[in-house]
Amino acid sequence: MLGTQPCEARTPQVPHTGTSPPAPRELRAVGGQGRAVAAGGGRRSGAAPEPLGGAPRAGAALPRISPASYRAWPGRTELGKPGRAGPCCLRAAGGESRPSPKELEELELLNRALEKALRVRKSISKTPLEAQVALAEKPTGEGSAFENASEQQVPVSGRDVPVSREARAVSKKPASMKKPSPYQLRAPYRTDPDVKKTQRRAPARCVSQGPRTAGKSSSKGAVSRQGKSHRPASSASDQGVCAATELQNAPGSSKSALKEQQSSIRDSSGEGNLVAAGRQLIDAGKKSCGSHGESSRKENPTAEGGSTSPRTVTIQQQGCQLKLPHPYRKAYSRNCRAWERSRLCQTSADAAAARKRFTERIQTTFCSPMPALSPVEIEEELKVLQDIPSLLSQYVEAEPADHPTLQREYESLLTLEGLQSTVSQCLRKLQLLQAAVESQKRLHPDCTGDVGSCCPACVPARGRACGGAGTLAVPLLWYSSFQELRDLFALKLQVSMLHQEIALQKLTMTELLPVLESEACPEASAAQLYRAIYTQLCEGGKRFPVLVRDELAD
């Protein structure tokens, strides 16, 4: 009997206090345990049911619970635990339905600290921004109004935000027992409805530029810096605001709208092909859009920019009104015109004839059995031939073994025969090149010094020689969308990487394979060696095979 009671009493689901008399010792023991547990639970951030069990009956436990749980609140709430224990604790702690002012204060402090952290983070990214804005405006000679306005780029609507946030914070505090600071943080990101309203209030699209209203868009992720209220100013500037306003809608715009804008860029770009091996990157889309600074184009980057949008928006706000300094502009246009004229300039007939005469005459004085190809020409021919074997093999592989119709079979046969003749042509050409190399070698100016020093100078580095010899035209590379530009960069990098991989692969093959053959390593590590070399050579160093030792049990 007695034995059972403690058992019963020990079960946590037995909270009733009525079990006291029959086994006070045991219960006390239980209570003690419970207390111990409660204390432990209080200290632990996770509140276990045990304290509940112990709480109602152990008045002694109570004081331990409430301060402990109180202190643990931020921690517990930070963990995002809905705090089952919370309300229960509260109730247990005396049924307080409202948090004490002290608690409110502490929560307020916590929220402020988090805000500040957010602010600091944003301000770091913003200070160069503001400086740039200030500088950018100097050359354009904008009045101070702009400067003020631009400074307030955030607080324009930022004022709304903290206010509402404050309000929310306060009002939500009781409820925030459940929903802690993460919820608080969410408020500024929610782009308050009233802020959105101010944005939409001035959807006017006009040519004049209003940099300050752009600040509203940044409110999405931004926090007010000074909390100055410039709402009247901002609403005044709402009129006559340019496309910039539309910018603000961008962050709030849905993905579909964004896509629509993006595609509009692409459509308007017309020919968005990559024209030629390029030197300069140009945006084709702007051709059609002219200089009116259409909003759609501007909206894109802010939407795309994501977290960097607050920073670039203010510069780019004035993007369409930025002007290059006058001396540069003059020099640039003169330079441009000179290049154009040079490009169009052609060698006159007289000059061409005169050149020809001179060159022929001087070539008669060259060494008499002059090889047909100069070294540079030999190299160029070889470069062309480099890819031929692999290309031809691909064609050969592409020919199927079976053909549905006789017609196809015949055509396949003809293709193969054509490939055969191409191969023999290439082989003949290679022989010619070899002969040319030999003859050029004979003419090679002797290096009086040692061979070693000769080597680097021997073959002058090609540099960018392959770009096209002496053409004065500068091909423009047009791209029509951001994706294209990204792909260009990514693919170029990938090509270089692959070139390097090929070279490394060749090198590792020549270096590592002999090691395997030399068999100079102890048996135990041989397996690892094989594995490592296999991975390096066959899997590109990415995947490691699993080696299984197959031991036959005797």
Add this chain to the structure above:
Amino acid sequence: MVRKGPGSAAGRAGAMPGGRALPGAVGALCRAMPPRARLVPEGLRRAKLDRPQATLDFWRLLYALLKQIHGGKWSEADAIDTQIRFVKLALWYQGYGRPELYRLPSDGSAGSRELLLAFSWLLHRISLLEQLLARNRVRTGDETSVCMCEDDLSQSEQGTTEIAPEYGPEDRVDVRYLQWLNGRLRFQWRSLHAQHQEQCKLLHKIHLLTSGSHVDQILGHFSVTEMDLIRQTENYKQLVQLLERETMQLEAFLEWKQLEPVYWQWMETVLDNMAEEGNMCKPQDAHIEKSSLPKVTSCCPWADSLTGQINKLSRDLMALRDQLHELVTHRKSAWEEKPAERRRLISLQRQFPAGPCEPVLLRVRGLGKEATSEMLELGDEAKSLGAHVKDDREGSPRALVVPSNEAVKCQIKIGWEINVTKTHLKGKS
């Protein structure tokens, strides 16, 4: 008509036509040269007269120009014999074949006329001026190259940033070190990729948001440099100066293009002079260090590397050739087994490329008179396209009239050998 213009180089070499224009041409040429490799008109004139004092300057000039062409690094402090060696190699590389040049002494004491000739040859041969202008172009825009040429790692002059650990023949390098290096390399590539993407994004932003602001309407937007220029104008004064200088260079180039013929004529007079003096010069040069013995074959790494490449390519191609040979023989024998008439038909079909054409008349010659209509079956489609058999008077099929190539491509089953002659039908069939 002889006109002696001021400062004309006619002088001793005799009068030449266009004496007035020559200084203009030479002056323009000199001004069109890049700034780091300047040439003075006086130097050219002295070189024509083969003055030894002009030699060193000319070597240096050629050195600077050729280094710029080949994209290498150089400085004016390089030793003269290094410079001379390089110039000779570069000229050989471009295919310059005057032995006199290669015999010039390595201390730069003589030979300015030879150098003048070489310089003019280069001017024409590799469009020296144009190349220099293009390479030294002031870059104000965002540029990228889409050249897919592989950088030849084996010939790279740059040293490795990380020195491989020294180890002697006894030491072993753990293969895990290789793996680690490989991992590091891959990581570097990935971070490079991320940075490129970031750069790309910012670039795009600038382009997009500054559209419409540029002076140049075609470009329309700013580049990164120009963006920075706006922010920090004082840093870019030099850029403006460079642009102006380049503009002057281009204008000189245009002038040169106008006056070119005069220069080339002048160069021919140089050749004339040399031809006159020719026989006297050669024996003198014979004693110069350069011997005419056949070169030691081991001395040319260039030839060796090229030979290596050629051999490798030949090997691959020969393997391919054997493979193809086998394949083709196999296929051919399979083809020969097919019925002859089908084969003929198909080769017949190939003679007629697709497309509109005139109606053709195929003469069908059967084996004597046994050819009957049944042997000449026309598919429905062919019939629908107008193919029909024209019988001769005795009713034996003698002609297959095919109004268009399309019909030929249709299934025409022909039971006999066909001698095909294409005869254009006059008028309708």
